Amino acid sequence: MTWETVIGLEIHSQLKTKSKIFSGASTAFGATANTQACAVDLGYPGVLPVLNQEAVKMALSFGLSVNATINKNSIFARKNYFYPDLPKGYQISQFEIPIVGNGVIDISLENGENKLVGITRAHLEEDAGKSIHDMYDEFTAIDLNRAGTPLLEIVSEPDMSSAKEAVAYAKKIHALVQYIDICDGNMQEGSFRCDANVSVRKHGDKLGTRAELKNINSFKFLEKAINLEVERQIDILEEGGSVVQETRLYDSIKNETRSMRSKEEANDYRYFPDPDLLPVAVSEELLLEIKKSLPELPTEKKLRFVEQLGLSSYDAEILTSQKEVADYFEAVINKGADAKLSANWVMGELSAALNKNQVEINDSPIPSNELFVLISRITDNTISGKIAKDVFKLMWEGNGSVDEIIEKQGLKQMTDSSALESIIDDIISNNLDQVKQYKDGNSKLLGFFVGQVMKATQGKANPKQVNQILNEKLS
């Protein structure tokens, strides 16, 4: 019996404003508890929320980036529930008319194919404070610094049919919000949070009952949590049971999802329009201004890399999947380095070294201008590609710049063809057996001779030149 998985994601993306969505308190991360929570954030009587225009602009940037309908008049509503980190007893959110309506985003799947995922809506709302459960034995400690931080909640259609697709979608949104500079994307600090709605059904049936997975703070956990939940639901259904609609917490330490019964009873949020806030009007002029200010989006950049730089679609996808990587790559080629070679170096040696040492590309010990110099030394035949890898390693370890290392270690390629010829003559006269076999048709032996030359020159011979001279002398 085959089951079909249906997944929709709700992504909470903290907007990078300086101040809160409805108050002038700072949103900076990491301040002493409660020092950035003002009377509005604390829900004191008599305060009035006033909307931050930057938050509105950021929401519109997102909407335009996913070709969404923009609602010219959106409405804030109160979502009512009681929890200590929500002092007002309601969260200001958008319900009936969100600022961003239907949109669509193109995701790349592992098999190289693309898939369109629908975006149902994206709405503005305020974040809640933080509850700390392990600070005191008999109390829960509340820090309201986060209360009132602007969030854009991005709701997808249930268009994903596997955990991998859900991750590809989440990564795409993650990259997009950083490209358009509305969110720092820091998942550890909670700036970018994913909830997954997961259900299963038999092929062609109507949608099954879904469970909502919360508390997922990495893409790896998103994949794990969804796969666990799919297994759990299939087990229940195959034993003749039925799935309960509920919220489940993902526990990354135990690698399980478990029911969060406390939230079930309070599922009726009794939304109503917030009388403190008027409808938000978006003018054509504002939309036009934002449209003009949007940077090149990942999909556009990818297309340009393929069409103008001649990169493969696969390479272009990898290079544009993170803004920082794309920026680094572009910095290298903008100085004049060969695009394909640069792509190989960024995705190859550099990525490997970054991964191995768990360093972000922005903190790379090899800045983009040094990688440019290194690649230029290959193309101008100063060093071979093989030697370049050694130089890269030495540079990574902090042994100086490309040119210093080449100079100090004497790594310059031999350009003197008469010197090379005499080395090759020696090798030929010392290996007459192999020369005979080669001439009798064992063409594979060319590699043996090239190897001998490289050994004799400590890798400093130009491989092209070696091949050329060997071909002449052995024919």
Place this chain on the structure above:
Amino acid sequence: MSLDNNKVKEIAFLARLSIEDSELEQSTKELNNILGLMDQLGEIDTGGAEPMAHPLEMSQRLRDDQVTEKDLSEEFQEIAPKTGSNHFLVPTVIE
């Protein structure tokens, strides 16, 4: 539309209102009276009217994204029932 006692109990719970069983009948009756008034509105044909989100014919004023608030946490914490290490303390919330 009319409410029964159970629905009123549920609404009271959601709004954290405590209603004694002895008051329940009375509360249900009063709420239903109010809903009766609402029902009168249903007699009007509103087919062509757009839903109103706010009685003022204005749109929301926006503010610049600037930090204007000072740290008043000491004053706020002074009037809180219980605090510790700059946090507000509340009875343990069980997840």
